[in-house]
Amino acid sequence: MTTTVPASTFETPLKFAYWVPNVSGGLVVSTIEQRTDWQLPYNSALAKTAEDSGFEYALTQTRYAASYGAAQQHEASAFSLALLGATERLRVIAAFHPGMWHPGVLAKWLITADHLSNGRAAVNIVSGWLKDEFTGFGLPWLDHDERYVRTEEFISALRGLLTEEGYSQDGKYYSIDDFNLSPKPVDVPGRPHPEIFFGGNSTAAQKAAGHVADWYFSNGRDLEGYQGNVEGVLASAAEVGRSPRFGLNGFVIARDSRKEAEETLREIVAKAHRPAVEGFAQSVKEAGQSTADGKGMWSDSSFEDLVQYNDGFKTRLIGTPEEIAERIVAYKEIGVNLLLTCYLHFTEEVAAFGRDVMPIVRELEKDLARKHGTELDASQIPDVPGVSAEAATAAADATLPSDPSAPSTDEEQAA
């Protein structure tokens, strides 16, 4: 397979993001100890640690109901605003479902969030997989590919309302009649409007993302699988002359030795909530598996893969910092512009990733750029103080619940 990766990918330093743990239970459905919490004090300290460690983005999750862990959830738009208020440079990407929100209401929210944060607000438009959230609210649950028809229209309306005076659109799901939102978003050099991310893996998702997204986000994937996604999105983008950028999820286990990292993965999986993971496997059949070609998110995921519910183990960011950095740069070579990461112990591991992994990535990126006949534009690498191991541990200690041994609601729910 030959993917034409644009030269700008090699010139531009990779961007790093982390998943905001705004739902309880951490990012793996397992009883293994996770020094991670879902409440605001922990998340504010984490966000500050992340921006001081070189992370440029944080991504919140939108979840309305308990499902296979995540017994408690904070709403994405409100939580994202709080994180923007707690930070100075971090861009916060809030997740939204078409079908739950109207694009005009979201555009208005986004413009206000952008002004409150001096141009740091972004959105991730997700088409949904948890049918019960829609049917439980009495909302229509569309067939898989139809959800992406709606999403494409939703993003067109959103972008039109963010950027145009007197925007009109005549759609199947959203019609807008000569509408003007005022003010417009903050004028940030190099950014035409707040960035619009898009999450999905299936053929329909790739098509819609190519047509309308600024950024395409995929679940965890191996190199070959990810290359297929890039091909699909680029082919669709070429139909309309767009050039989206690419993000990829990965669960990071960086340890002093590969053996230690792999043992941690084994322990996570050995301590998985089996009924919860199996229930999740049933529910996600509403995603790519329900389509004509059966391709898409979770369609080829094993039990082990689903313990990290966004397939983060598949990206194999598991080993020493050097091994992980090499793997990350291999993904950059096939088109990744942004790495979305998650961890067992977020605050400590985000700081360690910034200290131990990012500097090696930066060196390898220079070599990669030269290999492709260009130079890395190092002026775009965030200039940050870094966070020591002691400071990260202290930040986590100060914000974690005082009794970590108390049974969590996630364990009760999954039992």
Ligand SMILES: Cc1cc2nc3c(=O)[nH]c(=O)nc-3n(C[C@H](O)[C@H](O)[C@H](O)COP(=O)(O)O)c2cc1C
């Ligand atoms: C990076 C990323 C973030 C996502 N965040 C959410 C979310 O917050 N809430 C949600 O319901 N679905 C989320 N999804 C899942 C999508 O809603 C959608 O169900 C999934 O991508 C379907 O994949 P498919 O195109 O293979 O059917 C996310 C997907 C990706 C890739």
